[in-house]
Amino acid sequence: MAHPESDQTPAHWRRRTEAALRDAGLRCTFPRHAILDWIAAAAAPFTAEQVVAALETQHGTSSRATIYRLLDWLQAAGWLTRLYSDGTQHTYARFWPGHHHIAVCLRCGSATIMSECHIEEGIRPALAALDFELQGHVLELYGVCGNCRTHSN
Amino acid sequence: MAHPESDQTPAHWRRRTEAALRDAGLRCTFPRHAILDWIAAAAAPFTAEQVVAALETQHGTSSRATIYRLLDWLQAAGWLTRLYSDGTQHTYARFWPGHHHIAVCLRCGSATIMSECHIEEGIRPALAALDFELQGHVLELYGVCGNCRTHSN
DNA sequence: TGATTGATTGATACTAAATCTCAATACTTT
């Protein structure tokens, strides 16, 4: 497996995204460091404007344009995923390139990446009945994480 | 089953949403009629601004505010669903109250509602390993519908 | 080292989506 779940810690994400930037021929500048640091430290999914607000207090880090640019790049490269959202702004969560799903805790907001996927097997009969040729899917899971259940219930 | 798929035609959706408005104590005004008519006739998912653009040519139907208000109500009541979208604006598809999924054709854009759902069974072992208590999920399917495959390929 | 080159930044202007406001209007009930 390319990215065993045990390795998918925020710290590892932080190192891997920096390496990915370099591999893509992009520079690891000070503004980009600050953004990656903030994302790696985020306890829950976040919006671009949250990053803007968090970093604008730290004088001289990253402008709105730089933040939006890097978020777009990270998303396109698979290091962030945009969550399904009722709201008007995009919500991002740390991610890993490839096919994964996210389990979001409704209590603490933490997002866990799940690499296993058996969705298409289960839904195959229904799709066959519709004569629909499946090419991809989006799946997000909502519930309560073990940590929240043991600590506050 | 509350809404057998065979009954989920646009015409039926049109009648049922009008009844739902009445049941909720809301009035079936002329502007709302025009919006429901347009949505019932839509061949594919659409944005609020598409409705605005389509109806503003018909002089004297529905203002932007009325359109946004009704779309919000229909979505909250389960008669529209917002699709996962990379873009900036929400994309809506006709829906039915309850738990369903959408299969969107990447070629013609048509959206088919699927009432069957065996997602949670398949993913249960992986979630148990994470000690995650599942409460809900969002699943959208992408592919090519039978109609598109037979007619243009 | 200093020059060259091209990537990167960020202030600012801009666009477009979505919401808000509130007086005017249209129903419904008594």
Next chain:
DNA sequence: AAAGTATTGAGATTTAGTATCAATCAATCA
């Protein structure tokens, strides 16, 4: 008819996100 309530819509406003472009920075080369 009068009173009371729901609805509308024009326009102002907010806000997310994009575009611009001169100034700056960093990597490589002479």
